[in-house]
Amino acid sequence: MYGNHDTTSVPVEAPAADDPTFDRDFMALIDDDGRVEPRDAMPDAYRRGLVRQIAQHAHSEIIGMQPEGSWIGRAPSLKRKAILMAKVQDEAGHGLYLYAAAETLGVDRADLLDRLHTGRQKYSSIFNYPTPTWADIGAIGWLVDGAAITNQVPITKCSYGPYARAMVRICKEESFHQRQGFEILHTLSHGSPQQHAMAQDAVDRWWWPSLMMFGPPDDDSPNSARSMRWGIKRFSNDELRQRFVDMTAPQSHALGLSLPDPELAFDALTGHWRYGEIDFTELFEVIKGNGPLNAQRMAHRTDAHERGDWVREAALGYAAKHARTEAVA
């Protein structure tokens, strides 16, 4: 799962035809919808922009393990426990594919993790919200994974080959996760009154943050145009957000749950669902670090990493020692 908003303030330099470093062949490849592969020449700005985006995506996967991981021990049936364990494990796997995709661009995972731990790279702000009830696991699957899929399916056609291919597999697993989330909510919604209330409460809390996963409105999204010119981003934030609302609004009826937006209505003229104004001040507060759990998520991550220092050192020490032994033998 992953949000679309680019949270960094340093823009990738836009390629412009009057720029002397502008690479005509490269841009011709992009314009021709070709794929860039790791050994191909590419402009530095393209490489840097991709590293930043793929790393942020990878970081989001591993931080995203926390809000759901906290329910593995408490899942209310063994079947749900097994499904959740497999899901959180999938997210670790997504992190691995994505770090590997970033490594094809000449960076290494340890360095990217260091950038996450020192706050130089970000992760999706959606994971700074808490998961106080079991219904949150359903709402994350249905809404957060649903938004992530909407964002990610176009990336399967992005200009950088390894990123596009990693995303094909990730999207398949994410759509499975979304169905599981829907099913959790459906069961709760049609269960006891207490379970129904729990499901409605979770959806009420996750709806707006999910819409914010698509990032700021198009006229306030400075990096989007560059990303689109590079063939990394295919649709604008607002286009993707609309696609998500159009998919999700009818599903809420099937769930028997309402969405917390009195202005939400189907517009027969446009064929789209209209929705109310999004309060982005909240998103920007969370990005700045003032969300409910920013500090806790980072503390958990750095703590796990530091507690594992001696383990990683031991693995390196063992490998070095045995490489020597084998060389002697």
Add this chain to the structure above:
Amino acid sequence: MNTPGQGRAGDVAIYALGLGDDALVLAQRMGEWIASAPELEEDVALGNIGLDLLGQARALLTYAGSADGRTEDDLAYLRGADEFCNVLLVERPDDGDFAHCVARLLVFSAYQAELYARLASSGDETLSAVAAKAVKEVAYHRDHATQWALRLGDGTEESHRRMQAGLDAVWPYVDELFAADELEPGLPGVAVDPAELREPTVAYVSGVVGRATLAVPDVPAAPGGGRAGRHTDALVSMLAEMQGLARAMPGVTW
């Protein structure tokens, strides 16, 4: 203690319940590592092992419950600690210490590998089928624990010290794995005699410990009694977390 049924069917059920509880409780411990492991690969690997154990637990609890009409969830969520029949080794917390986690997995997977290899030819068709599937899974768990025991034991000074401490912490609970089972003599050809598992299990673990430049701990055995429902506070705390929501809303579907 449980009385899932009378006579032979009841005895088989209690036997299955003990093995199922072992797997369930260790699966719960493995789940604690997901999102907290030293490397991303370990989040995946420990999650995998936890999922395998949970799968074994579900098959065994479902079978145990079939003797008296209880479901896997009735057994997992609605029994108190004194009704659980797992060995104490699996309930001991590792406190986020990876060496402790590896030491426990090494001992337990070596034991399970021997157990399931024999149980696969049990005269009870269900136990035999569960064991035949599980024996392949457990071979991987044992290999994973072995590789880490070697790396930690023969890695750095610090990892050597920690791995030895991990072994020392789990060793008092090894004896209980092989304690005489009061049910087993009544289930010839169905259950496995735990005493039979001691020699091959200890030989395997000792072999790894030696290759890892570690020492087999010389520590007294802790009191056992897990199969009879005598547990440590660690299980009580674990169940409070695991069962909390299910018990707060009894009778609903999740």
